[in-house]
Amino acid sequence: MVNLLQTPHSGYHWHNRPYLFQDSQRRFFEGWYYRVTLPAERQTFAFMYSIEDPQGQQPYSGGAAQILGPDDGYLCRSFPDLGSFWAWPEALGLGQSRPAGQDLRQGLLPIDQFEQQVKEGYQATATWHQGKLRDPGTGQSACWQYQIRPVYGWGNPQQPQQSTAGWLSRLQIFEPGWQILMAHGLASGWIDWNDRRYEFIDAPAYGEKNWGGAFPQKWFWLNCNCFDEPDLALTAGGGRRGVLAWMESVAMVGIHWQGEFYEFVPWNSRVSWQIQPWGSWQVWAQSAEAAVELIATTDLPGTELRAPTQQGLQFCCRDTMRGQITLKLWQRDKLVLEAQSDLCGLEVGGNPWDQVWDQVWKSG
Secondary structure (H helix, E strand, O other): OOOOOOOOOOOOOOOOOOOHHHHOOOOOEEEEEEEEEEOOOOEEEEEEEEEEOOOOOOOOOEEEEEEEOHHHOEEEEEEOOHHHOEEOOOOOEEEEEEEOOOOOOOOOOOHHHHHHHEEEEEEEEOOEEEEEEEOOOOOOEEEEEEEEEEEEOOOOOOOOOOOOOOHHHHHOOEEOEEEEEEEEEEEEEEEEEOOEEEEEEEEEEEEEEEEEOOOOOEEEEEEEOOOOOOOEEEEEEEEEEEEOOEEEEEEEEEEEEOOEEEEEOOOOEEEEEEEOOOOEEEEEEEEOOEEEEEEEEOOOOOEEEEEEEOOEEEEEEEEEEEEEEEEEEEEOOEEEEEEEEEEEEEEEEEOOOOOOEEEOOOOO
């Protein structure tokens, strides 16, 4: 049964799609992001999966899995065999693996069969996430199994879900595409990180994805669904993206709170930001009916992560999952919400980041 909160773009964009990428040597990537926050532990696990140039026979063809773990620890494994990757074209489902000494059926496996037949890999859907990775060079390892109950997709939960970048994102105009798959959900299960077991019930979970044939020059991102205010989820981001033959700087803020969706995007709001190369993120947005202010900081160094580039997967972004944030929301000039968290995801990526990035909306 299709998840009623399934968003547009949940399916794999390459598979059985008549995109121009499949008829050329142009670069293509698709990436998925799953996250679980453990409030009692004050820790977060972020899982990042990617596939590049799935037509094969290209210098950077292949897949990868990365994990940003407790205390911003990091684990990465590559999967060069494109034949081991699978993804559903019409719904969220993907996986890649190395078999344990025998032929392995491609596609979603029963839990026990995955454990028995997969030496290393992962499988993930909108409601299930399972995997195992081990780096023989460092001895680092991770195993995980957990169920996911989606609470918010992207939009009002009582209405059809929305494309994060608007309906034009269906036309492959913007590069790269970006879609919040699940703004908030509840995860139950376990994660084993370097032989320490973390068990959890109804832990805040999140998911998103991106895809395309070109890569962002520069971007920032803020995300949190573990506030001191219950039933609150925030995603904000901005960057310099390609639009056909030119570049533009855009940003958005999305808030789910008490069954309502507050969307601040370029076509309905004024969005401004001031982002330091590292350590401070400030975003302001105003629509006809609401306004939001985000102030986020960190004194942690963060962790370098890999992201797709024209030269393949490269270290080109920095993240922490332990940022401090204050969110303020107004409706018709009345402050209706002020919430804080010290488990906010913060990121800067691309270049150049040698100075503050200011983008201030001006009237007239």
